[in-house]
Amino acid sequence: MGNNVIINADVEKATINKNIYGHFAEHLGRGIYEGIWVGEDSPISNTNGIRNDVLEALKNLNIPVLRWPGGCFADEYHWKDGIGPRENRKRMINTHWGGVVENNHFGTHEFMMLCEMLETEPYICGNVGSGTVQEMSEWVEYMTFDGESPMANLRRENGRDEPWKLKYFGVGNENWGCGGNMRPEYYADLYRRYQTYVRNYGDNRIYKIAGGANVADYNWTEVLMKNAHWMMDGLSLHYYTIPGEFWTGKGSATDFPESEWFTTLKKALHMDTLITKHSTIMDKYDPTKRVGLIIDEWGTWYDPEPGTNPGFLYQQNTIRDALVAGIHFNIFHSHADRVQMANIAQTINVLQAMILTEGEKMLLTPTYHVFEMFKVHHDASLLSVESSFGKYELDGEVLPQVTVSASKDAEGKIHISLCNLDHQNQSDIEIDLRGIDISSATVSGRILTADKMNAHNTFEQPENVKPAEFTNVKKQEESLTVTLPPMSVVVLTVE
Ligand code: AHR
Numbered sequence: 001m002g003n004n005v006i007i008n009a010d011v012e013k014a015t016i017n018k019n020i021y022g023h024f025a026e027h028l029g030r031g032i033y034e035g036i037w038v039g040e041d042s043p044i045s046n047t048n049g050i051r052n053d054v055l056e057a058l059k060n061l062n063i064p065v066l067r068w069p070g071g072c073f074a075d076e077y078h079w080k081d082g083i084g085p086r087e088n089r090k091r092m093i094n095t096h097w098g099g100v101v102e103n104n105h106f107g108t109h110e111f112m113m114l115c116e117m118l119e120t121e122p123y124i125c126g127n128v129g130s131g132t133v134q135e136m137s138e139w140v141e142y143m144t145f146d147g148e149s150p151m152a153n154l155r156r157e158n159g160r161d162e163p164w165k166l167k168y169f170g171v172g173n174e175n176w177g178c179g180g181n182m183r184p185e186y187y188a189d190l191y192r193r194y195q196t197y198v199r200n201y202g203d204n205r206i207y208k209i210a211g212g213a214n215v216a217d218y219n220w221t222e223v224l225m226k227n228a229h230w231m232m233d234g235l236s237l238h239y240y241t242i243p244g245e246f247w248t249g250k251g252s253a254t255d256f257p258e259s260e261w262f263t264t265l266k267k268a269l270h271m272d273t274l275i276t277k278h279s280t281i282m283d284k285y286d287p288t289k290r291v292g293l294i295i296d297e298w299g300t301w302y303d304p305e306p307g308t309n310p311g312f313l314y315q316q317n318t319i320r321d322a323l324v325a326g327i328h329f330n331i332f333h334s335h336a337d338r339v340q341m342a343n344i345a346q347t348i349n350v351l352q353a354m355i356l357t358e359g360e361k362m363l364l365t366p367t368y369h370v371f372e373m374f375k376v377h378h379d380a381s382l383l384s385v386e387s388s389f390g391k392y393e394l395d396g397e398v399l400p401q402v403t404v405s406a407s408k409d410a411e412g413k414i415h416i417s418l419c420n421l422d423h424q425n426q427s428d429i430e431i432d433l434r435g436i437d438i439s440s441a442t443v444s445g446r447i448l449t450a451d452k453m454n455a456h457n458t459f460e461q462p463e464n465v466k467p468a469e470f471t472n473v474k475k476q477e478e479s480l481t482v483t484l485p486p487m488s489v490v491v492l493t494v495e
Contacts, residue, residue: 003389003429007406009414010435011384014336016407017292018064018378020329021371022123024297024343026071027106028097028350029312035348035357036114037106044360049105050114053362054348057355058118061371062378065168067123067296067343068111072096072178074170075129079139082107083158096178098311108143112164121167123296123343128172128187128194128211129180137197140169144204165204168341170296171195172211174238176220179211184223187211192228209294212236213278221278225285234294234340235282239274240301240351241267241324253302253315254454258423261320261453262394264300265421268324269399271298272331279338292340295332299345299352299367300324313350317365317457319450319465319487321352325370326419326489329377330405336382344371356459363462366455369448373467373491376415380407383414389429392422402427402484413495420484423453431480433494441494443480445470449488 025031038044038051045052069077073096081090082104089104115122124143126136141151144163152163171194173179175187182190191210200206210232213220224235243251243264251260279293300321301313308314325344332339344367348355354368383406392401399421406416414436420427447470457464470490472483484490 003402003427004387005404005429005431006386006434007414007416007431008384008434009408012381012408013384014382016333016336016377016380016382017340019341020332020339021061021063021374021378022065022067022341022343023063023347024067024071024345025347026350027069027073027077027094027102028071028346029309029314030349030357031346032106035355037110039105047117048113049110050117054355054357055117057362057364057368058347061354061368062375063118063120064378065121065123065341065343066115066118066347067125067170070125070173071297072174074125074173075127075131075175075179077127078131078135079108079142083109083154097313098309108139109158109160112143122164123168123170124166125170125173126194126198128175128190129178133194133197136171136194137199140166140198140206141201145201163201163204167205167207168209169198169206170209170211170236171198174214175211176214176217184220185227188224188227191224192231195231207233209234209236209296212238212294215239216274216277218277218281221281225282225291229285229291232291234292236294236296237274237278238297239271239295240297240299240345242301243267250302253300253305254318254456256454258453259394261423262397262399264320265323265327266397266399268327269331271328272334275331275335275339279335282338289338293335293338294340295342297345298328298342301351315351317353317356317367318453319366319448319455320453322366322370322448322465322489323419323421323487324352325367326374326417327403327421329370329374330403330417330419333377333382333405333407358459361459363457363459365457366448366465369465369467370489373446373448373489374417376409376413376491376493377405377407377417380409380415382407390427401425402429411495413493416492416494418482418484418490418492420486420488422486424486426486427484429482429484431482433478433480438475438478438494441475443473443475443492443494445473445490445492447488447490449485453487
């Protein structure tokens with residue numbers, strides 16, 4: 001079967017919200033502590049306590065939005081424990097994640113400083129599960145109120161005169177589970193109550209995100225939309241790509257057979273069905289698509305690396321994870337009219353991370369490289385694409401061999417992202433570019449690929465998997481012919 005793509009370069013659909021390239025960093029394992037925060041006295045080179053190597057690497061991703069402090073941690077977090085002189089801050093046990101001491105050295109001021117350094121929008125997740133309405137309301141006042149008030153004064157006492165700009169605020173996390181084990185009807189009522197006191201001070205305007213469904217819990221979305229859609233700007237959805245079963249064995253990050261490669265990618269593709277079905281329910285109550293679907297936790301979840309604290313969720317990251325990331329982005333693009341944000345779980349040392357650290361060493365994962373390569377799609381216009389691809393078959397199961405997406409940026413450059421899921425076979429593709437004269441255009445490309453399914457970067461070989469120039473593309477009169485090697489992610493630019 002031929003592999004054909006038609007790109008209508010003159011048919012621009014929705015804008016690809018750059019926030020779908022967002023991140024999530026929780027107080028979990030070595031994500032914040034060691035991964036980001038080493039403290040001012042650390043021998044590891046840092047700026048105000050934030051490690052410089054990580055900072056530089058993250059800056060290069062142009063992270064648009066960063067979610068913090070959890071996750072499950074958010075519904076146990078009491079923000080006042082994390083302000084004031086660090087030596088006086090409460091030490092607590094991170095009961096959910098590994099039972100380790102949390103010294104609260106990374107709190108609101110440190111997080112906001114990190115966001116300023118990264119030029120990223122903060123997305124704060126408040127505590128509904130074990131916190132009060134007053135606590136949530138005061139946090140917003142502390143961060144955003146400019147005038148004379150108890151919380152604004154406290155912020156000034158702690159060294160920050162000006163309020164911060166805060167756009168994104170989540171009212172709880174996974175309130176069907178670790179965030180309080182609530183029924184949707186109960187959470188919908190709590191959401192309505194808590195969000196009432198998440199106030200807009202001065203010209204700060206908060207985009208309120210309601211805690212959404214787990215995977216295919218469509219009833220959750222139905223109940224939330226029915227009872228509160230006019231009080232929210234976004235509704236979240238969490239879905240992790242887990243090759244095995246959550247409780248009995250998720251599978252290894254690096255030691256897996258071809259059947260697990262296949263299952264992992266099949267499960268990544270399932271994101272498309274989930275978005276379609278949740279969006280259809282949202283359409284019923286919000287036909288103009290005002291409320292964004294916010295996929296604020298996604299990514300691979302494997303068994304933790306042997307020998308590490310199982311509560312730290314530390315896992316390696318291979319070319320398989322790069323494919324999972326590329327597949328997700330192409331799916332998110334195709335739902336650009338509803339998906340306004342997505343946050344990969346999680347930025348450093350946790351689950352599908354961009355960066356792994358070991359003491360002063362740091363490496364960039366294959367997932368990092370996909371985020372970097374796909375930067376060209378940030379806020380670009382999604383182009384209309386029609387495609388037909390051959391099959392990728394294993395043991396009688398079938399997937400499309402390739403996924404594709406295309407966008408046009410503000411300068412008129414066209415970017416085409418392609419993922420070849422097949423671990424054995426290359427894909428020869430003809431891309432017909434309509435609505436544009438490419439006779440004088442130049443085409444360039446970058447590729448991330450490997451010759452083993454579990455190829456990954458280690459602290460000894462940190463550049464084993466990294467992007468390279470892609471040369472297997474030929475320009476014809478009105479089309480491009482492309483050969484994708486097995487297991488590859490390619491981004492082409494036509495300008
Ligand atoms: O990302 C790890 C955890 O997964 C988060 O804390 C929680 O929200 C989800 O279950």
